[in-house]
Amino acid sequence: MKRRTFLLGTASGFSVLALAACVAPAPVPTPSVSPTTLTPSLVPQPLMVSRTNWSTDAFSRGSFSYAAVGATPEHRTALGEAIDARVFFAGEATAGEEPGTVQGARASGVLAASQVQDVAAPDERIMVVGAGIAGITAARQLVDAGFSVVVVEARDRIGGRIDTVSGDWPFAIEHGPSFVHRSSDNFLDEELTALGVTLLPFVRTPEVRTRAGSVVEVSPLGAQAVAGALDWAADQQQDVSVERALVDSGEAGLSTTANAEGLADADWLEYEIATKLKVETGATPSQQSAWYTTDIASADDDQIVVGGYSTLLTSDAEGLELLLSSVVNRIAHDDRGVSLRLGTGESLSADRVIVTVPLGVLKAAAIEFSPPLPFAHRGAIAALGMGVVDKIWLRFDVPFWDTAARLWTIVGEDADFPVWINMMPLTGEPILMGLVAAENATRLSDLDDDAFLAAALTALEPFLAVPE
Numbered sequence: 001m002k003r004r005t006f007l008l009g010t011a012s013g014f015s016v017l018a019l020a021a022c023v024a025p026a027p028v029p030t031p032s033v034s035p036t037t038l039t040p041s042l043v044p045q046p047l048m049v050s051r052t053n054w055s056t057d058a059f060s061r062g063s064f065s066y067a068a069v070g071a072t073p074e075h076r077t078a079l080g081e082a083i084d085a086r087v088f089f090a091g092e093a094t095a096g097e098e099p100g101t102v103q104g105a106r107a108s109g110v111l112a113a114s115q116v117q118d119v120a121a122p123d124e125r126i127m128v129v130g131a132g133i134a135g136i137t138a139a140r141q142l143v144d145a146g147f148s149v150v151v152v153e154a155r156d157r158i159g160g161r162i163d164t165v166s167g168d169w170p171f172a173i174e175h176g177p178s179f180v181h182r183s184s185d186n187f188l189d190e191e192l193t194a195l196g197v198t199l200l201p202f203v204r205t206p207e208v209r210t211r212a213g214s215v216v217e218v219s220p221l222g223a224q225a226v227a228g229a230l231d232w233a234a235d236q237q238q239d240v241s242v243e244r245a246l247v248d249s250g251e252a253g254l255s256t257t258a259n260a261e262g263l264a265d266a267d268w269l270e271y272e273i274a275t276k277l278k279v280e281t282g283a284t285p286s287q288q289s290a291w292y293t294t295d296i297a298s299a300d301d302d303q304i305v306v307g308g309y310s311t312l313l314t315s316d317a318e319g320l321e322l323l324l325s326s327v328v329n330r331i332a333h334d335d336r337g338v339s340l341r342l343g344t345g346e347s348l349s350a351d352r353v354i355v356t357v358p359l360g361v362l363k364a365a366a367i368e369f370s371p372p373l374p375f376a377h378r379g380a381i382a383a384l385g386m387g388v389v390d391k392i393w394l395r396f397d398v399p400f401w402d403t404a405a406r407l408w409t410i411v412g413e414d415a416d417f418p419v420w421i422n423m424m425p426l427t428g429e430p431i432l433m434g435l436v437a438a439e440n441a442t443r444l445s446d447l448d449d450d451a452f453l454a455a456a457l458t459a460l461e462p463f464l465a466v467p468e
């Protein structure tokens with residue numbers, strides 16, 4: 001099958017060719033498991049495998065929030081509004097700055113705890129639902145201020161989406177966040193370093209390969225087309241999807257004539273979408289707001305954590321009263337206080353509660369609120385999107401690759417795993433981390449571990465060392 005035919009033939013693919021032919025954005029068809037994912041790959045079998053499945057995780061239901069078409073930063077503010085000074089909200093989806101990140105979640109925890117401090121009497125009992133970074137941060141601040149605090153967490157561990165796995169791996173691997181992006185007011189890297197956690201600089205200059213394994217220079221055409229489309233969208237009367245902006249601005253109309261390497265200008269737009277837009281948001285261009293899509297800053301200050309992201313929570317959680325393995329399914333409040341009902345049927349009462357569960361949990365209405373959430377909260381929950389990014393970690397006996405590049409990407413096909421991190425130059429271990437995002441992640445979430453691994457190994461074929 002020719003590459004271009006293959007591209008158009010994949011059910012999961014975003015294709016500028018298909019796009020340019022559309023008048024209205026076509027819904028992504030329900031994908032089926034491709035038999036190609038079960039074909040044995042030329043890539044050797046790894047010694048160890050670890051995958052994530054955040055979209056089917058009942059206590060996350062996605063990876064992080066993104067700005068869906070029509071969503072605005074005001075929706076995040078609305079979601080973070082306290083109700084009757086009894087029910088407070090925190091979590092990455094409520095963050096005004098850097099939502100979808102560890103630092104955004106943490107700042108939201110600080111804000112919610114400060115809001116509670118503004119209204120609560122010193123002897124009050126406060127409950128915090130969720131022991132992720134937002135919940136633990138809020139609880140720590142309130143305990144340090146003298147309040148009696150109980151953290152109620154559905155999982156049997158703290159950390160939420162910060163999920164460091166040690167086991168037999170030569171270094172702790174991360175199922176959730178791996179990166180810290182240093183900004184003017186975010187010093188997470190310094191804190192982690194002070195806690196003894198290893199962080200390594202991670203310059204995001206990718207090695208780009210075609211399906212055939214040729215290394216090619218990144219063309220700026222894709223990034224330019226996206227930037228042009230977003231500029232166009234900024235002048236429109238209403239928000240549109242990134243996909244619509246690409247089509248209606250004319251930026252998607254790149255040449256589809258292949259050069260000697262088999263690549264066309266249009267491939268670089270697909271590349272930009274697969275390796276950046278989808279991976280940064282967990283959403284397809286048809287889902288993302290052209291007004292508020294993640295600002296993909298040049299992330300030259302990024303650092304990768306190889307020594308245990310969850311260490312960030314350990315010292316803050318010390319001495320906190322934690323109720324683990326306790327699923328909250330109802331939160332009621334009146335002017336006297338709040339009451340939580342657990343999955344076991346037990347009830348807990350307190351003066352106030354901070355709810356830090358992920359947006360995906362709120363979208364699924366997994367917690368009943370009584371009285372029902374105000375319209376502004378429900379509107380925000382509906383408007384904001386929950387993206388999906390999953391990871392696969394592979395440990396090999398010896399490297400099957402001969403490149404020392406840290407970041408690998410694939411151009412010219414809609415690879416299920418278009419982005420790989422090579423931990424070999426960083427740690428000396430032949431370990432790779434692959435990323436699958438948006439509709440590809442949702443489709444692969446249905447696969448069993450063998451089929452998921454097969455899809456990952458197929459995506460790695462361009463990186464097989466060429467025999468001398």
Ligand SMILES: Cc1cc2nc3c(=O)[nH]c(=O)nc-3n(C[C@H](O)[C@H](O)[C@H](O)COP(=O)(O)OP(=O)(O)OC[C@H]3O[C@@H](n4cnc5c(N)ncnc54)[C@H](O)[C@@H]3O)c2cc1C
Pocket residue numbers: 052054058059060062063064090091092093099100101102103105129130131132133134135152153154155158159160161162175176177178179180181326327328329356357358361366367389390391
């Ligand atoms: C694959 C992946 C990669 C990421 N990469 C990065 C990165 O490189 N850099 C970065 O900064 N960020 C990254 N993030 C995002 C970052 O992990 C999150 O923004 C942050 O950890 C969210 O913290 P939180 O406290 O808001 O939510 P969570 O950590 O999800 O905490 C919420 C808690 O609520 C609990 N809960 C849910 N439902 C219930 C219930 N009914 N009852 C009781 N408890 C409940 C959950 O179990 C969880 O512990 C990534 C996330 C994922 C999934």
